[in-house]
Amino acid sequence: MKVKFSKGAIDALPRPASGQKIYWFEEGDGFGIRITPNARTFVFEKRIDGVKRRVPVCKVPVDMDTKFLNEAKAAAKSLAADFAKGVDPVAEKKRKAAEAARKAATTVTLREAFQRYACAGKQKGSGKGTAKKPRTIRDIEKVTGKHFEKWLDKPVTSITGDMIAERHAEIVANADALRAKTQKKLTGRSAQADLAMRYLRAAMNHMNDSSDDDDPVIRPKIIRRVSRVGTGTPMRKPRHVPDGKIPAWVEAVRTGFEGRDFGMVYRDALLFLMLTGARLGEVMGSAEDGYPPLAWTDVDLEKRTVTFRNTKNRSDHTLPMGNALTEMLLERKKRSVSDVVFSDETGRVPGTLRGGYEHIKSLIGVYATPHDLRRTFATVAEKMDMSEYKLKRLLNHTKANVNVADDEANNDNESISNADTTSAYIQISFDDLREPMQKIEDHILRKPSVDADGTEEQSA
Incomplete structure (x- = not known):
């Protein structure tokens, strides 16, 4: 009309x-x-x-x-x-919008790029699309603030490949200089350097992925340069309690805390960590990361199970408990006045276990942090000749390749169901883990062997 x-x-x-x-x-x-x-x-x-x-x-x-x-x-x-x-007015409008967006992108600082990446949802694996965990965000801020401090207010598009290579080399050189001061072997490598580059690459990729422009805001050549300098195999901390010293460590933990503040909490919590391979935050909680300490509601003493909630890979993790560990928690439950498993006789929960493992070092010279105990658990499990898939289940690992030395750098793990093709065919039931857990417990709590001259085992 x-x-x-x-x-x-x-x-x-x-x-x-x-x-x-x-x-x-x-x-x-x-x-x-x-x-x-x-x-x-x-x-x-x-x-x-x-x-x-x-x-x-x-x-x-x-x-x-x-x-x-x-x-x-x-x-x-x-x-x-x-x-x-x-x-074409529609195409022209899109072109002008893309130009404006591209121009705006050239003014985005590296600080803003890191902030955008930190605030973006998880890009892969279990929990994809959900917000990154507080610990991950804190790690991004700590690493990038330390290693890219002079770059943070520069436009991210101004960073060149040569700048990236030079910065990576500087971080590695600083790491070796620190090793030299403490008379450690120089390695020419730095886990912090590689981690910093992984975060830089992730922030740059996020800028490109979040842009509507067909042409990437940051040239792929630059991102490839970041990948080349920061793609070394992650350096893992090897520290753990040597097998020959485990009996001495157990005895020191069992007897060395009498009369000390939080003594019985240190004793039971350290033994629990050694016998389960659990992460510190899963047991003692972390107010900073929003984790509550392990509660009695997650311990089933009749079924002999313990459940860790919302773990590092965003899933609940239930483990069977061995006989000795169950008995220890039964005794602790009788004396408990709190909903928190590892609290003292008045309900207090220590903010850290440092006082415990540093005291053990003063007694027997063995320094083992909670994560060192996790490595020790994994190392003992490996001695039991169990399958890689059972070991992964026990450690609640989700990577296809299990490195028993450490898992500290795995911030965004793939889902265990996607770890590799073989794992999709191998079904490990919860009951399949009971025997391995008992074997690990028996080995850790074994009595020290005595040589013909009366010397107890101490060698690594």
């Missing part, structure tokens, strides 16, 4: 109850008005390269006047002229 281009004719057009209705004006081919229940918009429609394009000209106010109508008509004529020249 053709209508006159006048205030009276336009105001007389009825509004539809729903949807939209388009009326074309007698003056100006392709010039019309789109009316919805709540709005009126002048539009212009033409074909370009065989594709129909309908673009808005302007909104129509209730109190329009002759001046407004003349300006709208002139705008429609301008669009008609663009179409006649072969200019």
Whole structure:
């Protein structure tokens, strides 16, 4: 239906109850008005390269006047002229938006790029799309703030491949200089350098992935340079309690805390960590990371199981408990006055176990942090000749390749069901873990062997 281009004719057009209705004006081919229940918009429609394009000209106010109508008509004529020249207004709008976005991206600082990456949802594995855990965000901020401090306020697009290579080399050199001061072997490597580069690469990739521009904001060549300098196999800390010293460590933990503040908490918590391979935060909690300490509600003394909630890979992890560990927790439960498993006789929970493992070092010279105990558990498990898949289940690991030395650097693990093809075929039931757990416990709590000369085992 053709209508006159006048205030009276336009105001007389009825509004539809729903949807939209388009009326074309007698003056100006392709010039019309789109009316919805709540709005009126002048539009212009033409074909370009065989594709129909309908673009808005302007909104129509209730109190329009002759001046407004003349300006709208002139705008429609301008669009008609663009179409006649072969200019696609839709494509042109996208191009200008992309240019503006690209220009804005060139001003994004490295600090902002890291912040955007830290705030973005998890990109892969279990919990994909959910927010990164507080510990991961803190780790990003700590590592990048330390190793890219001088770059943080530079535009991320100004970072060159040579800058990246030089910075990685500097971090490695600093690590070796520190080793030299402490008379340690120089390695020419740095786990911190590689981790810093992995975060840099992730932030750059996130900038490209979140851009609507077909051309990447950051050149792939630069990101490949980051990958090359920071793709070494992660360096793992090998420290653990040597097998020959485990009996002495157990005896020191069992007898060395009498009369000390939090003594019985240190004793039981350290033994629990050694016998389960659990992570410190899963047992003692972490207010900083939002983890509560292990509660009695997650310990089933009848079924002899313990469940760690919302673990590092975002899943609950249930383990069977051996006989001695169950007996230890039964005794602790009898004396408990709190919902928290590892609390003292008044319900207090220590903020750290450092006082415990540092005291053991003063007694027998063996320094073993909670994560060292996790490595010790894994090392003992490996001695039991159990399958890799049982070991992964016990440690709640989700990577295809299990490195019993350490798992501290795995912040964004793949889902265990996607770890590798073989694992999809091997089904390990919960009961399959009971015997291995008991064997590990028996080995850790064994009595020290005595040589013919009466010397107890101490060698690694």
